[in-house]
Amino acid sequence: MTSEVLTLIRKLVRNMDNYQYHIYTPYRVCPLGAHVDHQHGLVTGFAINKGVDLWFNVRDDSKVRLTSLSFEGDVEFDLAMRTEVREKHWGDYARGAKYALKKRFELSKGIDGVIKGSLPVGGLSSSAAVLIAYVMAFAKANGIRLQPFEVVQIASEAEREYIGLNNGILDQSCIALGKKDGLLFLDCDTNDYRIISRNPNMPDFEIGIFFSGLTRSLVNSDYNLRVYECKTAAWNMLAYHNQPLKTFDKTFLRDIPKETFDKTRDMMPLRFARRAEHFYSEYRRVRQGVTAWETGNLQRFGKLSFDSCESSIHNYECGSPELISIYNIMRPLQGVYGGRFSGAGFKGAVIALVDPKYKEQIEKELTEKYLNEYPEYAETFKVYWVKPDDGARFVAAELRN
Numbered sequence: 001m002t003s004e005v006l007t008l009i010r011k012l013v014r015n016m017d018n019y020q021y022h023i024y025t026p027y028r029v030c031p032l033g034a035h036v037d038h039q040h041g042l043v044t045g046f047a048i049n050k051g052v053d054l055w056f057n058v059r060d061d062s063k064v065r066l067t068s069l070s071f072e073g074d075v076e077f078d079l080a081m082r083t084e085v086r087e088k089h090w091g092d093y094a095r096g097a098k099y100a101l102k103k104r105f106e107l108s109k110g111i112d113g114v115i116k117g118s119l120p121v122g123g124l125s126s127s128a129a130v131l132i133a134y135v136m137a138f139a140k141a142n143g144i145r146l147q148p149f150e151v152v153q154i155a156s157e158a159e160r161e162y163i164g165l166n167n168g169i170l171d172q173s174c175i176a177l178g179k180k181d182g183l184l185f186l187d188c189d190t191n192d193y194r195i196i197s198r199n200p201n202m203p204d205f206e207i208g209i210f211f212s213g214l215t216r217s218l219v220n221s222d223y224n225l226r227v228y229e230c231k232t233a234a235w236n237m238l239a240y241h242n243q244p245l246k247t248f249d250k251t252f253l254r255d256i257p258k259e260t261f262d263k264t265r266d267m268m269p270l271r272f273a274r275r276a277e278h279f280y281s282e283y284r285r286v287r288q289g290v291t292a293w294e295t296g297n298l299q300r301f302g303k304l305s306f307d308s309c310e311s312s313i314h315n316y317e318c319g320s321p322e323l324i325s326i327y328n329i330m331r332p333l334q335g336v337y338g339g340r341f342s343g344a345g346f347k348g349a350v351i352a353l354v355d356p357k358y359k360e361q362i363e364k365e366l367t368e369k370y371l372n373e374y375p376e377y378a379e380t381f382k383v384y385w386v387k388p389d390d391g392a393r394f395v396a397a398e399l400r401n
Helices: 003-014 092-102 126-141 148-163 170-177 223-240 258-264 270-294 298-314 321-330 356-373
Strands: 021-029 042-058 063-068 074-078 111-117 182-187 193-197 206-211 336-342 349-354 382-386
Touching (some): 021 126, 021 170, 042 126, 042 170, 063 092, 074 092, 092 126, 111 126, 126 170, 148 170, 182 270, 193 270, 206 336, 223 258, 223 270, 258 270, 270 298, 298 336, 321 336, 321 349, 349 356
Parallel strands (some): 063 111
Antiparallel strands (some): 021 042, 042 182, 182 193, 206 349, 206 382, 336 349
């Protein structure tokens, strides 16, 4: 980072109090329910106490001017103009928020804003956090009142239709709906959700985030391919049972009973059978995990998270060699209740629920063993410790000082 950039950052930070509004949108982790939201499965998640901050003022015209403290370059566009094509630049997320909002509302007031992320880590849904921040900011500037789940739907649509990622609603739901004292349980088919309060008998835990040192863009990874493979598995099952086929965008594994899969799994190509196996087994694990959480059985909950990761590796077939190495090193360590890949599982990070008493020991042993295997990541491998937090919100002025 150049001295000129550092000078600019210091100047902007000193001037944050000059902004009228401050939005905080947390990152998220998903201990159970990975890779199934796009098939309308069951998911769980936490918002965490690291995330994205957006400070902004409302303009009198429709211009948007943004500066990032995390990425180079400025962004400028007009809300009143037709939405531009993607530029493969950090400003695309602001344009995506504009795109999805303009399908529903008139936008006449722009913003001047500064945005900043708190962790340079893939796999925590930073893109969804950024999109939610922009959706909330543009809505506020234009007097649009959105319910939390409307924010989820608009941000998800922006990422799916404008950014080009065939996602579900897991990421946005955790970020917008999360509560620091509970676990989000969401049905991605019906959109029903509830926050399950933490059982008072549950042991204390913190969340470890073990960043491999690799970064990735999901749009250019196998993420979208896995979505298509799941849908193809569903098509296979329908075809083998002479059932009418829906269009690809209306085809989901959730609509096909597990009994149908059991009868057809040996007929379809192995890769499609494995994707379906992950979906149906993850559905069961989430149900079991919710029961474990409700009863305060963190050991059982953690074991299910481990099992989820095993299915991600062997059935969903995601996970770089680096992520798999971190997972294998982390799993037997004393004080680790459970964990899995975070996010899509293509590079990024591994998460773990851990007993806080063993944090230092876990970090030391994991770092030594991982860097012994991958010394090239000595400068980029990182360990972070976080806790569950409340979801996206406006920060009151008195809390900003």
